[in-house]
Amino acid sequence: MxxxxxxxxxxxxxxxxxxxxxxxxxxxxxxxxxxxxxxxxxxxxxxxxxxxxxxxxxxxxxxxxxxxxxxxxxxNDFQIKEDEVEMMNKLLNHYHGELNIPVEKVILPIVENVxxxxxxxxxxxxxxxxxxxxxxxxxxxxxxxxxxxxxxxxxxxxxxxxxxxxxxxxxxxxxxxxxxxxxxxxxxxxxxxxxxxxxxxxxxxxxxxxxxxxxxxxxxxxxxxxxxxxxxxxxxxxxxxxxxxxxxxxxxxxxxxxxxxxxSKQDDTKLTRAFSGRWARGMKNKFIEEMQNHEASIPGFPVQNVLTQSIRKASANQNNKQYMSLWSGQNxxxxxxxxxxxxxxxxxxxxxxxxxxx
CATH class of the missing domain: 3.20.20.70 (Aldolase class I)
Known part of the structure; x- marks a missing residue:
């Protein structure tokens, strides 16, 4: 069989x-x-x-x-919109503060080489x-x-x-x-x-x-x-x-x-674009819940993925699940x-x- x-x-x-x-x-x-x-x-x-x-x-x-x-x-083809990136960088500065890491401005060519x-x-x-x-x-x-x-x-x-x-x-x-x-x-x-x-x-x-x-x-x-x-x-x-x-x-x-x-519990996963700009399913946390209010302004993949990279890395280094992309299926x-x-x-x-x- x-x-x-x-x-x-x-x-x-x-x-x-x-x-x-x-x-x-x-x-x-x-x-x-x-x-x-x-x-x-x-x-x-x-x-x-x-x-x-x-x-x-x-x-x-x-x-x-x-x-x-x-x-x-x-x-995939993607667009880098400077105003969109600048606005997201400003929004993410709050999370740099939460994690006590330097505020950074991601340089656009870095995104282009992702x-x-x-x-x-x-x-x-x-x-x-x-x-x-x-x-x-x-x-x-x-x-x-x-x-x-x-x-x-x-x-x-x-x-x-x-x-x-x-x-x-x-x-x-x-x-x-x-x-x-x-x-x-x-x-x-x-x-x-x-x-x-x-x-x-x-x-x-x-x-x-x-x-x-x-x-x-x-x-x-x-x-x-x-x-x-x-x-x-x-x-x-x-x-x-x-x-x-x-x-x-x-x-x-x-x-x-x-x-x-x-x-986890049965309803702990959620679809989000917060971490990468592409829809993905993961465990709910503070970052996902707070970024939900800004869903419309999140740059697409791979731009957002680069913009959140230092946040995800610092969160993992600090064993802080609130800002990590904890991908998981519904089961x-x-x-x-x-x-x-x-x-x-x-x-x-x-x-x-x-x-x-x-």
Missing amino acids: LKNEITKLLGLDYPIIQAPMAGGITTSKFVAIVSNNGALGMIGAGYLSAHELRQQIREVKQLTANNFGVNLFVP FHSYMEQIQVVIEENVPICSFTFGIPTVEVMGKLKHYNVITIGTATTVTEAVAIEKIEMDAVVVQGSEAGGHRSNFLSDHEESLIGLMTLIPQVVDNVSIPVIAAGGIMDGRGLMAALCLGSKAVQMGTAFLTCEESGAHQVHKESILH STLARIETVERLIQRVIEQANRIYQNV
């Missing part, structure tokens, strides 16, 4: 993919341990330079002989013979897809709607991750607007399955064997799990981040402290019990 075209394609024992969480969570050791336990480890490379990505790929290769993948952010060359990252993936590359925030160009196919790189897109999934199939990617509204972290919509992209996973899976022929991977609120079986029954071939892996012992997530999820109350090995075993054992009782 748990063996299918996606496990064969990706070389997995189990139809489980560790979500590529950028920002330091997916350490080399963490990714390798996931792959060594029969699932697919993924490097979240969205904020890595080409040099950093190359170094991490080589580290992972030293720790596992199994397949692993890299996830890249597809660059995406380390995407094409350089693509070249690193090819040169280092990474078997699998997934994409978020959009789809690669025909030229990039041609290069990846030439070097036999398996490609996976990320969609939040049927329209986006169809576009991913049309450009000839090998599989599609469908991200339900329950998912933690950044929303992956690129053709649909924010409201249109907020489709629950159990509704989204069958809609996409009925409209594409490539394998579908389900993401959003899946924490255990029940979620895996539900996704498979609706037609997906695998699941991508983020929050469940984030609280594992080997995860590189900040301890404050882990504790916030482990002690956070099911999170546990356990090893990666135990998480994967537990999910598969529960899925098998469910299957045997059907």
Whole structure:
């Protein structure tokens, strides 16, 4: 039951993919341990330079002989409006004071360089013979897809709607991750607007399955064997799990981040643009609640992401959860402290019990 075209394609024992969480969570050791336990480890490379990505790929290769993948952010066009940036800098000065860090004025060219060359990252993936590359925030160009196919790189897109999934199939990617509204972290919509992209996973899976022929991977609120079986029954071939892996012992997530999820209640997550300028789901805190009043004036991604960078960093250094981006899915109350090995075993054992009782 748990063996299918996606496990064969990706070389997995189990139809489980560790979500590529950028920002330091997916350490080399963490990714390798996931792959060594029969699932697919993924490097979240969205904020890595080409040099950093190359170094991490080589580290992972030293720790596992199994397949692993890299996830890249597809660059989007964005505008830098000086008056908008100046107004946001003034607003954020209050939080610099709260954290007792120097007030700074972010220089615009820094924002313009926020995406380390995407094409350089693509070249690193090819040169280092990474078997699998997934994409978020959009789809690669025909030229990039041609290069990846030439070097036999398996490609996976990320969609939040049927329209986006169809576009991913049309450009000839090998599989599609469908991200339900329950998912933690950044929303992956690129053709649909924010409201249109907020489709629950159990509704989204069958809609996409009925409209594409490539394998579908389900993401959003899946924490255990029940979620895996539900996704498979609706037609997906695998699941991508983020929050469940984030609280594992080997995860590189900040301890404050882990504790916030482990002690959360059912209604503690919220969608926000406060930290990065792009809609994302995370644990409620002071920064999110206060910035809600300024939602309309928040610059888009990646501008806001750079403007809040020093605040997020200082907050993490001070173990202060009130100004950290504590990304989490809606099923956070099911999170546990356990090893990666135990998480994967537990999910598969529960899925098998469910299957045997059907």
